[in-house]
Amino acid sequence: MENLRNSKIQTLLDRRQKDITVFMDEVHKPHNLAAIVRTCDAIGIGEVHAVYPQSVIRECHGTAMGSNRWVTTHTHPDLETGIAPLKAKSMQVLAAHFSERAVDFREIDYTKPSVILVGSEKFGVSEEAAKMADEHILIPMLGMVQSLNVSVATAIILYEAQRQREAAGFYQQRQLDQVICEELRFKWLHPEVKKFCDKHQIRYPLIDDQGDIRDDEWHQLRSRIIQTPD
Numbered sequence: 001m002e003n004l005r006n007s008k009i010q011t012l013l014d015r016r017q018k019d020i021t022v023f024m025d026e027v028h029k030p031h032n033l034a035a036i037v038r039t040c041d042a043i044g045i046g047e048v049h050a051v052y053p054q055s056v057i058r059e060c061h062g063t064a065m066g067s068n069r070w071v072t073t074h075t076h077p078d079l080e081t082g083i084a085p086l087k088a089k090s091m092q093v094l095a096a097h098f099s100e101r102a103v104d105f106r107e108i109d110y111t112k113p114s115v116i117l118v119g120s121e122k123f124g125v126s127e128e129a130a131k132m133a134d135e136h137i138l139i140p141m142l143g144m145v146q147s148l149n150v151s152v153a154t155a156i157i158l159y160e161a162q163r164q165r166e167a168a169g170f171y172q173q174r175q176l177d178q179v180i181c182e183e184l185r186f187k188w189l190h191p192e193v194k195k196f197c198d199k200h201q202i203r204y205p206l207i208d209d210q211g212d213i214r215d216d217e218w219h220q221l222r223s224r225i226i227q228t229p230d
Helices: 004-015 030-042 054-063 079-088 127-132 150-167 178-189 191-200 216-227
Strands: 020-025 047-051 072-075 092-096 114-118 135-138
Touching: 004 178, 020 030, 020 079, 020 150, 030 047, 030 150, 047 079, 079 092, 079 114, 079 127, 092 127, 092 150, 114 150, 178 191
Parallel strands: 020 047, 020 114, 047 072, 092 114, 092 135
Antiparallel strands: none
């Protein structure tokens, strides 16, 4: 019988979106960081980006970034360093920011390669970030409160992106490269074996369609390492 976990992972990888991401610019509360990462996983985003305030780097990394092993978080020393490579890939940078040029978030075409840029809990998107953005987007507010929690706002925007991409058929065809899919499938199915390989700096073993390790050469290599005293 096919491994059910393997089957679920295969389905997840088939739906992963490679050209949409979230950039968290000094979002510092661990529960917000974790919530944003969980939402990204829920709509098929596998990589996010973050710049942390210096005072909370250790807390954020340990508490929030470890909360979701299915999403890779790339950290950057500053906004420019993190955003530049994404813009070089022709990704539109959409800052969640109230300004004179801001448009309703639903007017944006999220089927284009996109970066959703969100700012800190207290101050929102910085002036620097606002200048770097291609578009400013806002969520219409009809009540007395004129702002939403950053993780809630991010989720609302991302689900509009998911809706558009679903309608355009983006979730019906695999976007990730086969090599990347196989590497991720192995890492998620065999985390302890991955640790062993990384520790001893050896290649990852081959796995079959059911997710089982089928690699005689690798097993021989592993046996030699285990039998050799440190």
